[in-house]
Amino acid sequence: MNPKIITIDGPSGVGKGTIALMVADYLGYNYLDSGSLYRSLALALSEKKIDLTKDIDDIEKNINELEIDFKYDKNGKTSIFVNKIEFTKKIRTEKVAKMASQIAKNAKARKMLEVVQRRYIKAPGLVADGRDMGTKVFNEANIKFFLTASVEKRAERRLNQLKDQGISANLPNLIHELLLRDKADTERTISPLVPANDAILVDTSEFSAAEVFNKIKELVDKNI
């Protein structure tokens, strides 16, 4: 039987990572945080002094030289390693998020990362979160979700997340950064952030992670 695929897309800070991990854990499925691939790639390239705003001619060579690994511990914590060096914490800054948004406009980079992302399809199933999981990378997914929330709520959640990781930030700056990133993600020509035609929309603004998970769990139980 083919592995089942569940996609969870949505804008920055909507909580899709938290929910996707809860769903993956509930079903015993693999988990893919596609944003962390964009972040790791952007940071690795910028550490090699490659200008992300210019056309990266040898992107293929550069991407092939990068080995991106995820490790999960029993508590659902994910660690990310690029060429065996831990990137977990350093890809979570707003600076890296902005760089990821830049590399996300590069058609060649997206194509290469699509191949990398599809390698995560493994039995019994996969839960993948990102921007174009349901519209592009895993178009054949068995069930697709698109999460939304107001920019204020998303900034608040991001602030708490950063605080937990010991990274300082302030709310007005985060709102500003999120609005810029929403604009870049929705207005880019390739794979813009839009719900798939067959996606189930879930507004999470007024709900806790546990409440959103319960709603999604109900739909997954019925449809998977």
Ligand code: DC
């Ligand atoms: O989900 P995130 O904040 O970690 O993603 C960082 C950036 O990566 C985001 O602004 C756009 C890009 N991205 C993308 O273009 N497509 C994806 N599937 C995931 C992320």
